[in-house]
Amino acid sequence: MKKVLHVGCGQATLKNLPLGFQDGSWEEIRLDISPEANPDIVGTMQDMPEVESGSMDALYSSHNVEHVYFHEVVGVLQEFKRVLKPEGFCVVTCPDIQLVAQKIVAHGIDYPLYNSPAGPITANDILYGHSDSIKHGDHFMAHKTGFDLKGLAQRFEKAGYPLFKGKRNDSQISLWFIGFKAGMDDDLANQMFQTYTRLSGRPVL
Numbered sequence: 740m741k742k743v744l745h746v747g748c749g750q751a752t753l754k755n756l757p758l759g760f761q762d763g764s765w766e767e768i769r770l771d772i773s774p775e776a777n778p779d780i781v782g783t784m785q786d787m788p789e790v791e792s793g794s795m796d797a798l799y800s801s802h803n804v805e806h807v808y809f810h811e812v813v814g815v816l817q818e819f820k821r822v823l824k825p826e827g828f829c830v831v832t833c834p835d836i837q838l839v840a841q842k843i844v845a846h847g848i849d850y851p852l853y854n855s856p857a858g859p860i861t862a863n864d865i866l867y868g869h870s871d872s873i874k875h876g877d878h879f880m881a882h883k884t885g886f887d888l889k890g891l892a893q894r895f896e897k898a899g900y901p902l903f904k905g906k907r908n909d910s911q912i913s914l915w916f917i918g919f920k921a922g923m924d925d926d927l928a929n930q931m932f933q934t935y936t937r938l939s940g941r942p943v944l
């Protein structure tokens with residue numbers, strides 16, 4: 740079985756991951772800072788000593804990297820790279836703050852933009868973290884930084900990924916990236932982007 744480290748999993752499990760992870764060949768290892776998520780590993784994405792270097796075929800992080808400070812993001816992406824096998828890849832998705840900014844200009848900061856299992860999500864929740872969770876004492880749910888397509892691409896570059904692909908998903912107000920630990924054929928990288936993210940079409944980066 741191939742191994743995917745699901746970082747900042749929350750309540751999500753393998754069945755919530757993009758279709759590429761659903762072909763029966765993947766085993767999921769879940770990691771979260773919150774014991775309430777019932778993860779295999781309780782830990783923080785900045786430093787994952789429980790996960791051996793070069794041990795994972797893939798890493799998946801959804802709505803997670805915005806929970807660390809701007810200056811920590813490159814270190815987090817390097818930590819993701821450390822745990823990957825030489826041919827491994829990571830998939831990162833997070834809010835698209837450029838689009839959120841456009842929504843704020845159009846509708847204001849407290850306008851509900853979409854519904855989540857936790858209830859309606861406003862631009863305020865996307866910028867600063869889910870307010871109801873923070874109100875109940877889960878301060879790790881606060882958002883400490885934000886990304887647009889160019890900004891997250893720069894972080895992947897600084898973290899030393901030889902190849903990465905990224906694209907905006909306007910309907911989800913999110914960014915999707917795939918980062919490879921080693922270089923590979925560009926067509927194959929584009930194909931893997933479509934297999935392991937929720938986006939069809941070629942990535943723009």
Ligand SMILES: C[S@@+](CC[C@H](N)C(=O)[O-])C[C@H]1O[C@@H](n2cnc3c(N)ncnc32)[C@H](O)[C@@H]1O
Pocket residue numbers: 746747748749750751770771772773776782783784785800801802803806807879880
């Ligand atoms: C918005 S939720 C996303 C949950 C899930 N990945 C999803 O997309 O539905 C953010 C998750 O990141 C976790 N988290 C926050 N800071 C973290 C950190 N430093 N290391 C690991 N997980 C963290 C939270 O506990 C929470 O489960």
